[in-house]
Amino acid sequence: MIQYFFGDDTITARGRIAALAEKEHAQIRFVDKEDVGEMSLQSLLDASHNSLFGKTIVVLRDVATFPEHIRSQLLELAEQGTLSHEMIAWDRTAPDARLTFTKKIKKAVHCEAFMQPKDPQGITTWAATYAAREYADAAFSPGVLAEIVRLVGQDVNAVASEVAKCSVLASVTADDIARIVPQRAEQDTSAFPLLEAIVTHRSKDALRILGNIIDGGASERFVLSMLAYQFRLFLAVRIGHEKNADASVIHRATGFHPIAIQKAMPVVSRMQLAAITDALVRIGATEKTINTSSMDPRSMLTMLVLALAK
Incomplete structure (x- = not known):
């Protein structure tokens, strides 16, 4: 069938x-x-x-x-x-x-x-179904779920991630959400949301997050080095994963921090080795072009992110 x-x-x-x-x-x-x-x-x-x-x-x-x-x-x-x-x-x-x-x-x-809801109410309803299915032992009220959606935006991947973080609590309150769930604007200044958008092929989100990072003061070369580091980490974790190595083994072999390795593992599980190596080649080529040509660095970085998130 x-x-x-x-x-x-x-x-x-x-x-x-x-x-x-x-x-x-x-x-x-x-x-x-x-x-x-x-x-x-x-x-x-x-x-x-x-x-x-x-x-x-x-x-x-x-x-x-x-x-x-x-x-x-x-x-x-x-x-x-x-x-x-x-x-x-x-x-x-x-x-x-x-x-x-x-x-x-x-x-x-x-x-x-299976389409993502397009409005806050739809995402909140989605979150309620997801929480009940995956984390039945945790109590999420509609108001709490609506607050998670308000903070992280209309993105089921981000909402699911925050629901998972809060699920360790037996009963989740508004105070817990304020303490645990960062606002999307704060998240967008770090590398992980950009990488998550790239890996899940959400090109529009990736460009928005990239814009927020640069508008927040980060240089194009900094973002490029950040991407290079993360994909080198992904490569190490993927190779380790294929050898059934745990985080401590990968840490000893590569020197990457165990926490960074553990955080990368669920992301890397969705990626093929060929895709990671291709991304590193693209990042290296973009870095060389930015350093040796007069082309606009932001345009080059934007094209790179679009290619990686495709």
């Missing part, structure tokens, strides 16, 4: 995938376009299913970016309805409705849309 999930609310979509896997007593295997190469879709599916480990749900992540031959084979299998494996084609953005692939896949298979 093939299903098609799409939309920028990746948190809810990921939860839905996890729920399906739990229902089917199955493992999840995420497949990115970098994993495909010249393989056929059927070969990819066969390689992803190993009877020793039981049932597997294969998730083609950002399927709209996959090679044409894979998308064509996917449509063929969907239209035939003969696939014996469980598979989810997942686009982590709103797909282009004009594309032939989008039109055909929506007609051929079961589809589910």
Whole structure:
């Protein structure tokens, strides 16, 4: 069976995938376009299913970016309805409705849309559902959730992060929110919100945060060095992750601070090694251009952030 999930609310979509896997007593295997190469879709599916480990749900992540031959084979299998494996084609953005692939896949298979709410009330309702599902032992009142949304903005990733931080409290109060949750304006002066926006492909947010950082007094070269440091950290953590190394092992091998490593781990788990190395190449090239040409540094940095968040 093939299903098609799409939309920028990746948190809810990921939860839905996890729920399906739990229902089917199955493992999840995420497949990115970098994993495909010249393989056929059927070969990819066969390689992803190993009877020793039981049932597997294969998730083609950002399927709209996959090679044409894979998308064509996917449509063929969907239209035939003969696939014996469980598979989810997942686009982590709103797909282009004009594309032939989008039109055909929506007609051929079961589809589910996961879109971020566009208004504060919608985000607050989303937060209530998320908190009840993920942190049932913590009590979040509607007023508390509305205050979190007011402070961090209409961004489900940021809201989810703050809900997770507050969930250690049995009952969350307005005073707790004031103490624990920073305002978005304060957050935007640090590197992590920019990196989070880049990693989750939120280019508009990334540009807004970049603008706030520079308007706050940071130079373009400072931001560039900050990005270079963070992606070097991501590279070290990703390599360590693939070797099943914990934070202390990565710290001893690389010298990065254990807290920085631990903070990077959930971010890096969503990134491919190739994407990290590509980002470092782009950052290095931008740094060289800024240092050796008369081009406007802010424009160069803006183009870099757009490319990284694409």
